[in-house]
Amino acid sequence: MAPPNPNAQRYSPTTMWDSTPLFQFVDMQEIIQNFVRVHVDAPGMEEGAPVFPLGYQYPSLDQLADMIPCILQYLNFSTIIGVGVGAGAYVLSRYALTHPDTVEGLVLINIDPNAKGWMDWAAHKLTGLTSSIPEMILGHLFSQEELSGNSELIQKYRNIITHAPNLENIELYWNSYNNRRDLNFERGSDITLKCPVMLVVGDQAPHEDAVVECNSKLDPTQTSFLKMADSGGQPQLTQPGKLTEAFKYFLQGMGYMASSCMTRLSRSRTASLTSAASLDGNRSRSRTLSQSSESGPLPSGPPGHTMEVSC
Numbered sequence: 001m002a003p004p005n006p007n008a009q010r011y012s013p014t015t016m017w018d019s020t021p022l023f024q025f026v027d028m029q030e031i032i033q034n035f036v037r038v039h040v041d042a043p044g045m046e047e048g049a050p051v052f053p054l055g056y057q058y059p060s061l062d063q064l065a066d067m068i069p070c071i072l073q074y075l076n077f078s079t080i081i082g083v084g085v086g087a088g089a090y091v092l093s094r095y096a097l098t099h100p101d102t103v104e105g106l107v108l109i110n111i112d113p114n115a116k117g118w119m120d121w122a123a124h125k126l127t128g129l130t131s132s133i134p135e136m137i138l139g140h141l142f143s144q145e146e147l148s149g150n151s152e153l154i155q156k157y158r159n160i161i162t163h164a165p166n167l168e169n170i171e172l173y174w175n176s177y178n179n180r181r182d183l184n185f186e187r188g189s190d191i192t193l194k195c196p197v198m199l200v201v202g203d204q205a206p207h208e209d210a211v212v213e214c215n216s217k218l219d220p221t222q223t224s225f226l227k228m229a230d231s232g233g234q235p236q237l238t239q240p241g242k243l244t245e246a247f248k249y250f251l252q253g254m255g256y257m258a259s260s261c262m263t264r265l266s267r268s269r270t271a272s273l274t275s276a277a278s279l280d281g282n283r284s285r286s287r288t289l290s291q292s293s294e295s296g297p298l299p300s301g302p303p304g305h306t307m308e309v310s311c
Helices: 019-022 026-032 063-075 087-097 120-128 135-139 144-149 153-160 167-178 207-218 238-251 263-268
Strands: 036-041 081-085 101-110 197-202 223-229 273-275 305-309
Touching: 019 026, 019 238, 026 238, 036 063, 036 135, 036 153, 063 087, 081 087, 081 135, 087 101, 087 167, 135 144, 135 153, 135 167, 144 153, 153 167, 197 207, 197 238, 223 238
Parallel strands: 036 305, 081 101, 081 305, 101 197, 197 223
Antiparallel strands: 223 273
């Protein structure tokens, strides 16, 4: 992580359901001004993307994870802190399993590390017979209560997805996500995330059970679990303030942003945030974030980076 770098290349987030609003939140600016942030779109998800030709074989999520090293090499990034939502969280996790030395930390929102079982597959096929792709995606993103309430947020995203010029591409990505492999996390085994992880899910969200199960399979000394009340299926959209505070606390536990002023979350240590172990100084880092002069001089080192992968 580095102080503001006017020469750093920044990629504008353009996808429809991702962590973009979180990084645009006013309180998040304290964080991102110290980071080089890169947003990564899946193929065909970028603004103005042409529709893939008929018969195009869309990459699997494993193949998408295999593309990340090329991106890091191109940008000359040695390590990252990844933030992903849904499919993006899966892709980052898959990458972290195969390249643990390049991942300092992960924030995984609405991750489902499990492959679809036969019952899930059958239910998906039946739903496809009676529902359109936009409605199926909305059911994946938001809770039934939210969809029934048809709030302004739901109407906005229904309109965005329904009228997306690259809807055919979105359907290919959607099918790739539904055909994902099991990550096979197992606590105490070699198949686990070695870096600090913050799992995030909304209370009564469609992905709640999957995230709870994922938490049970990861190293409790490295994992924080945040279940956010009254946030629905997309907490980065509905509760960006609370999630920003949790993100700051997570980064401080990794040894970054030591002089950052924490607010509600750090004072109250709300019951929603649970962790089996403190994120304290025992997670030493070889690099230290350069701070403002008021925090005193700190050792310099190569900058770290955040990578945001859309879902």
